[in-house]
Amino acid sequence: ELLENDLSLITNIYKEKSSISSNFTYLENTNDDLLIATKEFEKYIDNNFIPSDEQIKYKSKFLSKFNADKVTDIYGEPAHSKDLRGMLCSGFLKKYEQILF
Numbered sequence: 001e002l003l004e005n006d007l008s009l010i011t012n013i014y015k016e017k018s019s020i021s022s023n024f025t026y027l028e029n030t031n032d033d034l035l036i037a038t039k040e041f042e043k044y045i046d047n048n049f050i051p052s053d054e055q056i057k058y059k060s061k062f063l064s065k066f067n068a069d070k071v072t073d074i075y076g077e078p079a080h081s082k083d084l085r086g087m088l089c090s091g092f093l094k095k096y097e098q099i100l101f
Helices: 031-046 053-063 090-095
Strands: none
Touching: 031 090, 053 090
């Protein structure tokens, strides 16, 4: 929902006295979420930064719901290209699949 609305909500989430107001609540990752992501990233590095089939599947599934045109930085400029090149944690996406998709 943050990505669909405005990236400034993300970039300002920790700033005190932020001028950004939102109905969204930011939830910290759990220890389990962080462990899953760390182990997955370690495998990704060991595989010479070649994503696994599961990473490709879940990244594609996530991005199919994502409209890059709606995401701007705090200055109103496009936050990134239409192709998100970073890797997403498929373990996290899989764990929360019913909520996210």
